[in-house]
Amino acid sequence: MNGFPMVSSAIGAVALALALVAAPAHAQIKVENPWVRGAVPGQLATGAFLDITSVKDAALVKAESPVAATVEVHAMAMKNNVMTMYEVPKIDLPAGKQVRLAPGGFHIMLMDLKQPVKNGETVPIRLTIEYPDKKRETIDVKAQVRGLGTSQEHQHKH
Numbered sequence: 001m002n003g004f005p006m007v008s009s010a011i012g013a014v015a016l017a018l019a020l021v022a023a024p025a026h027a028q029i030k031v032e033n034p035w036v037r038g039a040v041p042g043q044l045a046t047g048a049f050l051d052i053t054s055v056k057d058a059a060l061v062k063a064e065s066p067v068a069a070t071v072e073v074h075a076m077a078m079k080n081n082v083m084t085m086y087e088v089p090k091i092d093l094p095a096g097k098q099v100r101l102a103p104g105g106f107h108i109m110l111m112d113l114k115q116p117v118k119n120g121e122t123v124p125i126r127l128t129i130e131y132p133d134k135k136r137e138t139i140d141v142k143a144q145v146r147g148l149g150t151s152q153e154h155q156h157k158h
Contacts, residue, residue, distance in 0.1 A: 009093055010133070013122065016029065018137065022156045028056060028057045028058070029053070029054050029055075029071070029093075029127075029137070030050070030052070030053045030054075031050055031127070031141050032052075032096065033050055033051050034048070034049070034141045034144070035048070035049055035050070035052040035143050035146050036049075036110065036123045036125075036143045036144070036145045036146070037103075037145075038114045038117055038118060038119045038145050038146060038147045039113055039117050040114075040116060042116075043113065043114050043116065044111065044112060045110060045111040045112070046108060046113065046117060047074075047103065047107045047108065047109060047110070048063070048101075048107065048108040048109075048110055048123070048125055049100075049101050049102050049107055050101050050108075050141065050143065051098050051099070051100050052093060052098070052099050052101065052127075053093070053094065053096070053097065053098045054093040054094075054095060054096075057092075057093070057094060057095045057114060057131070058093040058095075058129050058131050059090040059091060059093055059129070059130050060073060060099075060127055060128045061089070061095060061128050061129070061136070062074070062109045062128035063125055063126065063127075063128070064125070064126045065110055065124060065125045065126070066124060067110060067114055067123050068110035068111055068112055068113050068114075069112035069114065069153060070110075070111040070112050071108060071110055071111070071125075072087045072109045072111065073088055073089075073090065073106070073108060073109075074086065074087055074088065074104075074108065075088045075091075075105065075107075076104055076105060076107070080106045087109075088106075090130070091106050092117070098106055099137060101148055108125065110123075117145045118145060119140075119145055119146060119147040120144070121144075122143065122144055122145070123140045123142070123144075123145060124141070124142055124148070125142075125143055126139070126140050126141070127139045127140075130138060141149070141152055
């Protein structure tokens with residue numbers, strides 16, 4: 001054995017310590033249930049949805065994805081009995097409160113799609129989070145494409 005187990009456990013301890021040092025950056029933000037609505041050929045835009053929780057006050061200020069030429073943070077609202085959709089500069093993430101980006105509310109618009117997004121594919125999305133001190137961090141999310149007309153509440157597992 002010649003002391004190799006000690007070297008191995010020392011390397012393991014250093015790796016663990018480095019992992020713990022690196023972990024806190026993303027421990028501030030928790031993203032759950034990311035999904036993108038499927039798009040048919042010729043469809044130029046679709047929505048991305050997710051649940052996001054921040055440990056401390058923050059805001060979602062930007063989203064990016066290689067599948068779309070333009071990505072915007074959006075809200076939906078009723079105006080004169082018409083559902084309207086519009087870009088917002090940010091979505092506030094109050095400390096400890098889950099914020100749901102869902103159809104009919106806040107969401108991420110993927111516009112000028114470079115190709116249709118098909119059911120079962122995974123779409124990479126990069127979120128930019130800004131804190132009150134103006135520091136920013138990015139979080140990479142993998143969102144599963146779900147067929148047209150489906151949502152996380154209605155997806156069936158086989």
